[in-house]
Amino acid sequence: MAEPLPDLIEEIVADNGSDDIQAVAEQLLPAEDVEIATLLESLPVEERMSLWQVLPDVRKLDVLVEMRSDPREVLISATPDDKWSAILLGIDAEDLLELMDSLPSKLLDLAIQALDEQQEAYFRDATQFPDEQVGHWISHEMLVLPLNAKVRDGLRLIRRNVPDHCDSIFLVNRSGHFSAAVKLTSVFGAPEHLPLVELTEESMPVIKGTDDSTTASLLVQRSGYAALPVIDDNNKLLGRHDILSASELVNENYERQVMATAGMDEDEDLFAPVAKSARNRALWLGINLLTAFMASWFIGLFEATLQQVVALAVLMPVVASMGGIAGSQTLTLIVRGLALGQITSANLKALMTKELKVGGVNGVIWALVIGIVAFMWFSDPLLGVVICLAIFLNILAAALAGVVLPVILEKLKIDPALSGSVILTTVTDIVGFVAFLGLGSLFLL
Known part of the structure; x- marks a missing residue:
């Protein structure tokens, strides 16, 4: 470019x-x-x-x-x-x-x-083969010769065409079953009448088509070969798994794991429609809500000690936790975009607008859900209103912080992938507690 x-x-x-x-x-x-x-x-x-x-x-x-x-x-x-x-x-x-x-x-x-x-x-x-098995992703561009082929046959095959990321000739028997492999470097300079089988690599690993694609890809990366043969259960040669495909599958798996830590899909579009982004993230927010209420229940065990502010104390973890997970989702998406060079000052405003809209949608939905639950739990309509407003404000603040923080950290030469989540959690906790307790002081005390 x-x-x-x-x-x-x-x-x-x-x-x-x-x-x-x-x-x-x-x-x-x-x-x-x-x-x-x-x-x-x-x-x-x-x-x-x-x-x-x-x-x-x-x-x-x-x-x-x-x-x-x-x-x-x-x-x-x-x-x-x-x-x-x-x-x-x-x-x-x-x-x-x-x-x-x-x-x-x-x-x-x-x-x-x-x-x-x-x-x-x-x-x-x-x-x-399902896409989680390596047989789904194999390449059929490979150098193959019968088991009785000689060096001259190998040289003729090499002169005709060598696929990308190919460093070996695979030898098969009459039934097409994989038997051995010969490194191309071993063929050059060898006597032309010599059988290729005498130059074979005894240590080359073999992959089965039903093997897990990530496991097989890691095997290719660690093997020292540009590609490994892929066989079926009967040892018939199906194709090869090369280092390029292996690296792509490993990277996709790593990205999938990173995005999954925030309950997101690695294929999510930076500029996906607001409704779709909100829907994709809402499930994880709902799951997080269950764990947040569990923490609140444990705090509620100390109700007698906390006396008048018991309801606020019991519900405080809900406010902080909902802001934290919402911010983590945005943060993860932005960190990936920064790592790939996809985010600049030109598209930052559009991205921030989109994330604030997503935060607004999810903020309204879950603020209402939590407000209703709080009202039913404590039979206090004002408490429901307080936590509803606090949740909405905290999720909006989390969306804003999730976009702005990694950009600022990168400008300061600090890795946002390592430190962004720590700072984000602090921000959402402070905003959540100040909003919740401040509103509680105004309406409840």
Whole structure:
């Protein structure tokens, strides 16, 4: 990409995506597919659609493959039906496996029809495995020779074509069962009449198609080989799992775990619709509410000691906890965006507005729920009003802090991934307690 990602975001968003969008598209022509995908994910939906429309159709398929599913589905839904024949031209099984969960059934059928006979067979075989098994993700581009092949056969095969991330020739018997592997470096310089089996690597690990994809990927990363053979239960060679695919699956798994700590999906779009973002996060807020009320119940055991302020003391953890989880969700999304260079001063305002709207939606919903519960629990309507207002204010403050804090920490050269959650918890606790106890002092005492 000719310009760094933050500069392109500035250029598109600052000009409202209208003046120079064609010029930006022309700049992107030499860029890598993953760079274009990252740029599209970094833009508010309106600017994203403008850039997508002017991208050449021949680039769109590869860009979609590199995108997360949420922003990808937005683009797929907005693409006219008559464009898809051109976009899907040249699709292969690996591309379709990546896209299949995002494509509506009509487009999936069209994509399958666009596969050639061999690629369709690969696709059908891969879909026999669920996506958590490595057999779903294998590559069929590999160097394979019969067990009785000689060095001259290996050299001829290498001259014809060597796939990316391939450092070995796989040897199979007449039934297609994997027998051994030969490093390419061992073939060069060896006598041409020598059987390849005499140069085989005894220590190469083998992966089964039913193995967990993350476990198999870690095995590839640690093996010292560019790719490992994948076999079925009968030892028949299915394909290979290379270091690039392995690294992508490991990274996706790590990102999934990080996002899951805040109850979020790693595929969530930075600029997903407010209703969708609120819905995705509401469940975790509800689960957190149950644990918060459990803590409140334990505090309630000391009711006799706390006397007049017992209700406030019992409900204080609810206020702090709801703000904490809401802020953590926003913080996690922003930290990921900062790590990928997707957030700049140009799109920060739009992102903050979106997060405040999400906080407002969830704030209203859960403030009402908690207010009603508090009223029924203590038979005090004013107490219900106090906690309702406090929850709403704290969730809004958490959304604001979740956006602003990591940006400030990054400018101060402090890692927001390490320290952001600690500071955020402090902020939400202080705001929650001050709002709750302050309102309680006004209305209840």
